[in-house]
Amino acid sequence: MKTLQCDVAVVGGGPAGTFAAVKAAENGARVILLDKGYVGKSGCGTFGAGSFKAWLREEDSLDLWYGKAVEEGFFINDQDWLKKHFDTIGDRVKELEAWGVTFEKNEDGTYRRIEGQGSSDKRPIKTLMFHGPQFMEVMRRVCREKGVTIVDRVMVDALLHDRDNPRAIRGVVGFHGVSGEMHVVRARAVVLTAGAQAYKSHYADLHMETGDAHIMGLEAGAALANYEFNCHQLTHGNFATHGMNVSQGLGAKFVNALGEDFTAKYDPEYASHGNLWRISASMAMEVKFGRGPLYFDYSSYTPQDWELFERTLPLMYRSYEQAGYVDGNRRVIQGKLSWVSALIGNVGFGGGLFIDLDGRTTLEGLYAAGDASYGPTSGVEGFCAYAMPAASTTGAAVGEASAKYAATVGSFEIDEAEVESLTRKLTAPLRNPQGVDPSHVVIAVQEALFPYDVYILRTEEKMLAALKRIREIKRHDVPRLRALDAHGLRFALEARNMVLSAEVMLAAALHRKESRGSHLRLDYPEIDNENWLKWILVELRDDEPVLSTRDIPIERYPLRPEHKRELHASIAAARRLGEEI
Amino acid sequence: MGIRHIDYDKCTRCGRCVTYCPQDVLRPDGERRPVITYLQDCQSCFLCEKYCPAGAIAVSADRERRPILPWKI
Numbered sequence: 083m084k085t086l087q088c089d090v091a092v093v094g095g096g097p098a099g100t101f102a103a104v105k106a107a108e109n110g111a112r113v114i115l116l117d118k119g120y121v122g123k124s125g126c127g128t129f130g131a132g133s134f135k136a137w138l139r140e141e142d143s144l145d146l147w148y149g150k151a152v153e154e155g156f157f158i159n160d161q162d163w164l165k166k167h168f169d170t171i172g173d174r175v176k177e178l179e180a181w182g183v184t185f186e187k188n189e190d191g192t193y194r195r196i197e198g199q200g201s202s203d204k205r206p207i208k209t210l211m212f213h214g215p216q217f218m219e220v221m222r223r224v225c226r227e228k229g230v231t232i233v234d235r236v237m238v239d240a241l242l243h244d245r246d247n248p249r250a251i252r253g254v255v256g257f258h259g260v261s262g263e264m265h266v267v268r269a270r271a272v273v274l275t276a277g278a279q280a281y282k283s284h285y286a287d288l289h290m291e292t293g294d295a296h297i298m299g300l301e302a303g304a305a306l307a308n309y310e311f312n313c314h315q316l317t318h319g320n321f322a323t324h325g326m327n328v329s330q331g332l333g334a335k336f337v338n339a340l341g342e343d344f345t346a347k348y349d350p351e352y353a354s355h356g357n358l359w360r361i362s363a364s365m366a367m368e369v370k371f372g373r374g375p376l377y378f379d380y381s382s383y384t385p386q387d388w389e390l391f392e393r394t395l396p397l398m399y400r401s402y403e404q405a406g407y408v409d410g411n412r413r414v415i416q417g418k419l420s421w422v423s424a425l426i427g428n429v430g431f432g433g434g435l436f437i438d439l440d441g442r443t444t445l446e447g448l449y450a451a452g453d454a455s456y457g458p459t460s461g462v463e464g465f466c467a468y469a470m471p472a473a474s475t476t477g478a479a480v481g482e483a484s485a486k487y488a489a490t491v492g493s494f495e496i497d498e499a500e501v502e503s504l505t506r507k508l509t510a511p512l513r514n515p516q517g518v519d520p521s522h523v524v525i526a527v528q529e530a531l532f533p534y535d536v537y538i539l540r541t542e543e544k545m546l547a548a549l550k551r552i553r554e555i556k557r558h559d560v561p562r563l564r565a566l567d568a569h570g571l572r573f574a575l576e577a578r579n580m581v582l583s584a585e586v587m588l589a590a591a592l593h594r595k596e597s598r599g600s601h602l603r604l605d606y607p608e609i610d611n612e613n614w615l616k617w618i619l620v621e622l623r624d625d626e627p628v629l630s631t632r633d634i635p636i637e638r639y640p641l642r643p644e645h646k647r648e649l650h651a652s653i654a655a656a657r658r659l660g661e662e663i
Numbered sequence: 664m665g666i667r668h669i670d671y672d673k674c675t676r677c678g679r680c681v682t683y684c685p686q687d688v689l690r691p692d693g694e695r696r697p698v699i700t701y702l703q704d705c706q707s708c709f710l711c712e713k714y715c716p717a718g719a720i721a722v723s724a725d726r727e728r729r730p731i732l733p734w735k736i
Binding site (some may be wrong): 119120123124125128129215235237243259260284285286287289290319320321335366369374397400402404420421422423424425519525528529532534537538572573609 | 687709715728734735736
């Protein structure tokens with residue numbers, strides 16, 4: 083066993099974690115940063131599609147950005163955090179550039195920005211463009227320069243309490259994914275940034291996002307919030323695709339089984355450029371009304387279009403060519419590709435650890451940022467303040483706050499008996515070589531969660547049935563998970579975390595008896611601003627999720643909705659079309 | 664499917680693919696050559712292929728197992 087000591091231990095090496103580590107170090111803390119992968123190549127930040135939606139004081143209207151963030155956050159945002167985000171995002175962009183992150187520029191030195199998903203002619207939102215993995219390469223170097231100790235390939239999956247204070251966290255327990263060596267880090271403060279729960283979705287590059295931070299926080303006594311809200315992505319049915327903005331820019335469009343372009347019917351302002359969950363809901367409705375399956379149609383592409391497509395998205399092009407959709411002369415062979423929605427859990431926004439304005443969870447000494455947090459800046463999907471920009475601002479703020487807190491903590495003791503029991507718990511699958519294959523658990527969770535009438539068009543009946551299945555998996559399969567080596571142990575624990583996240587998600591979604599953004603219930607089709615301007619908090623008691631609500635202090639926020647109920651926009655649109663829903 | 668081929672004639676044994684793989688699919692053998700050890704965990708993210716300085720790695724977009732989808736396609 084390896085024992086390490088520091089002031090601030092950061093778990094997770096994406097944008098939030100590296101920002102937190104750098105800021106904690108700048109504030110005088112000795113920092114250890116741990117990641118189950120290799121910092122700089124781990125987490126979904128590595129695969130960021132180049133869009134960084136930062137509000138720029140010099141170019142953008144604050145009213146427009148703030149207004150859209152709250153409107154699309156469906157008033158679930160913590161507007162104090164949102165203000166803090168807009169106050170600090172400009173500093174983060176300047177810092178990133180000073181460190182060497184490249185943002186696209188025009189010849190005159192101004193930022194070259196494009197309009198992407200969620201932008202309309204009436205209300206344009208322009209995004210900075212960065213060069214994919216280069217961002218995280220820079221962040222790894224900066225961590226090293228600031229004196230952060232990086233520990234790669236160690237999966238942390240449990241938290242240690244202060245021996246004399248059961249509501250305070252003083253360290254972490256993990257293991258090396260190759261050697262299997264246990265790692266115990268004693269720390270005055272712990273920052274969790276180990277990402278979202280993406281349920282190993284069909285969508286690209288998210289299989290390492292397994293809610294590790296959420297579940298270890300929950301099991302240590304912290305509260306989760308917003309778990310009923312989920313991000314939906316859209317992708318090819320056969321393999322994962324990205325670059326939808328580019329594809330659409332060159333003329334690809336969504337069509338139903340009858341060949342009709344359907345997105346504008348449900349969302350006249352944004353049509354196929356709307357929020358992803360909104361397109362996802364439109365697709366699910368078309369399927370429900372018997373006009374599925376759905377397609378993304380490349381039939382109009384000319385050889386010139388494919389040439390540009392190949393230059394911008396070379397891997398995508400090669401996949402299409404390998405699949406036989408386009409021939410060697412860049413002519414379309416099969417233009418209509420099966421397109422589906424994919425549940426990607428709380429990546430970018432949605433559920434996670436509940437935090438205050440300093441990033442502190444409901445436990446002393448435990449902080450969270452980025453996707454590990456409940457997405458206070460973005461609410462349901464306020465994408466003017468989400469994903470990597472929000473990870474940067476929350477990560478930086480939490481790094482500073484945790485370092486300042488750590489400086490106030492004197493000598494402390496951890497409980498050796500707790501170290502021993504957590505070590506036994508974490509390594510249990512290694513003692514079960516004849517046990518349940520983690521792949522079975524992953525597939526079983528997906529079979530329960532991924533039908534469109536469970537996560538898109540929700541009803542109590544379907545969610546209860548899914549929850550029953552998840553609880554069966556939790557009771558029968560999770561205790562019998564197997565691992566043959568340290569690599570397998572990671573995947574067994576990830577499968578376990580997926581089951582517990584799925585339980586929390588369904589319990590929270592059943593509890594919210596209204597519709598709101600991506601949380602669309604056919605049995606409660608109204609957005610209920612009279613009764614449901616609340617966060618649902620989930621804690622664990624005797625291994626079972628216990629739910630409570632906390633009122634959003636909407637009266638003191640600058641933006642407030644009307645005190646009334648209104649039909650969810652997707653349902654209203656379907657009813658206007660004469661559908662019975 | 665996932666990672667499908669490593670051309671050992673081209674491989675320089677630099678170890679980048681092993682270090683960078685987010686899913687820990689590759690492990691070095693006794694001669695520091697990357698071996699496809701845990702194919703079932705490959706997510707076809709293409710990082711190994713992209714960062715291979717010798718162009719020795721080929722990845723397929725098709726997944727190792729059929730995805731669970733929200734509706735029949």
